Amino acid sequence: MSSGPDTTGPAPVVDESTIRSRKRFARRQWARRWLAWRRVVALLLLIAALVAAVWLVYFSDVLAVKEVEVQGTSTLTAGQVREVAAVPSGQPLARVDLDAVRARLEAMAVVRDADVTRSWPGGVTIDVEERVAIAVVDLAGRTRGMDAEGVVFRTYPKPPPDMPQVSMSSDTSGDALREAALVVEALPSEISRRVDHVEVATIDQISLVLRDGRKVVWGSAEESEAKAEVLAGLLEQPGRTFDVSVPGQPTTSG
Incomplete structure (x- = not known):
């Protein structure tokens, strides 16, 4: 095989x-x-x-809030700002709601603006801009400070001698008060120091009462610069009442 x-x-x-x-x-x-x-x-x-x-x-708590720095305060204390800001200590810095902190601060009458920022690795910086009083107003028997925007924000034990007072009636509107603030803000220093108080009825019925008793019919805040220039010349003339509400046609009486 x-x-x-x-x-x-x-x-x-x-x-x-x-x-x-x-x-x-x-x-x-x-x-x-x-x-x-x-x-x-x-x-x-x-x-x-x-x-x-x-x-x-x-x-993690490695980058958590450990410090809150406050800047720009004058009337307020840093402690008051921290208390209202209520920044949560120990919370991770990235999770802090800066807009909510800013909103709480700007709800304070004295605070005009607040800037809140993260300061790595573990801080929050609060920069506060406080309102500045340019006049005082009597509200419910209390002397209150008013800023250039017509916002009433603080209380004085007595009227500051170097600050004009705003006199208003119970039915004076908020818009009229803001208009009065614009008038006071526009006054040059040589006129402002001669003003005893500002009388406000309506938006376009604002008058200045000088420390010597003379009166200036101002009108509204429009053309305040021109009105101030005209008034500076009128004050050197005799008269008890000066009307500069129409600065191109001023009048003197009394």
Whole structure:
């Protein structure tokens, strides 16, 4: 019985160039696989870094509020500002609601504007602009300070001697009071120091009563600069009442 072909012969001989080719192919395959894995590893490291950064900034106490610095106060104390601002100590700085802090501060009558900023790594800076009184007004038996916007914001134990007073009736509107504030703000210093008080009836019925008893019919706050120039000349003339409500046609009487 005949046997099948002999398969036990010697293995084929592989030359050196083939071996080198196979090695180069294997290296290329490994390089491609490593490149793909390297991208995955880099992406995982990036995600881990982002997660760590978010945790550090928004949830850890490493960058939490430790200090609240107050600037710009004069009438208020830093303690009063901090109390109203109510910045939560220990809260991550990035999560502090700066708009809410600003709104609480600007709700105070004495505060005209408040700027609230983060001061990394653990502080909040509050820069307050307080209102400045330019006149005083008697409200319900109390002497109150009024700023250039007509906002009444503070109480004086007695009227300051260097500040004009605004006299109004119980039915004087807020708009008329603001108009009076504009008039007082527009007065040059040489006239302002001669004013005892400002009488306000309506927006366009505002008068100045001087310290010597003479009266100036001013009208509204419109053309206040021109009115002041005209009045400066009239005050050197005799008369008890000066009407500069129409600065181009001033009148004197009394």
